[in-house]
Amino acid sequence: MVHVMGRDADVIRELTADHREVEGLFEMIDAVPSHDPERKRLVDALAVELVRLAVAEEECVLPVVRERLPDGPALADKELHDLGNIERILAALEVRDAGADDFDRLVAALEDEVRRHERGDEEGVFVELRRNCSERDLAAMGDEVRRVMRYARSRPHLQTVDTPPEYELLSTESVRFVDGLRALFRRRRSD
Known part of the structure; x- marks a missing residue:
């Protein structure tokens, strides 16, 4: 489930809708x-959405947060830490x-972590982005x-969570390639 708003939706409206x-x-x-x-199937669908959201935040939002917002580096580091917690639970x-x-305990922990992260985005990061961009x-x-x-990518990759970009083991393109192969093999096994 990839949410796509109209072409004119700004990042705040887009991520809030997500x-x-x-x-x-x-x-x-x-x-x-x-x-x-059915709970597992729904959690798997949720995981795909959450990982894609995390990747989008890491690649598109956090660099701007780091560069333009007051206390941006600390705020971006906290966001990365929160996203890392979410990916660990997803894994x-x-x-x-x-x-x-x-x-069920892990699902409840995930829901708590995600809701806290969303609240931080919507009441903090998004407000500051609106002020500074x-x-x-x-x-x-x-x-x-x-x-x-x-x-x-649509699956958690723990080797890169909370790791500065210069230390990543795989490039984003490599991870996307591996995810594509996994999806292909998964489809073939189910046929």
Whole structure:
């Protein structure tokens, strides 16, 4: 589920709409009984959306936060840390089925972490972006977020979470290539 607003949506409207979609997925997950395999399917769909959002934030938003906002470097580092926490929980959920003893606890922890992150974005980062960036810059960032989300990886990659870009083991292009291969093999196995 890749949310794509109109071409004129700025980055704040785009990401806020994505946050509402994520909240809708959590509501759907919460409506399904524990241990039901549908919960796992919904969590997997949520994971795809959350990882794509994280990649878009890391590539398109956080560099601007770091450069233009008051206390930007510290704020960007906190955002990266929060996104890393979300990806760690997603990685733990990826290897569990809905019947696992800790599955529901991990889903609840994920929901808490995501809601806290969204609140920080919407009440802090987005307000500061609106104050410190022109409408034109925000619109260009919105375009870039939509572009990145179309092609972003869709699985957690823990070796790069909280790691400065110069220390990443794989380039974004390499990660996208590997994700594409995984998806291809997964489709072939299910046929």
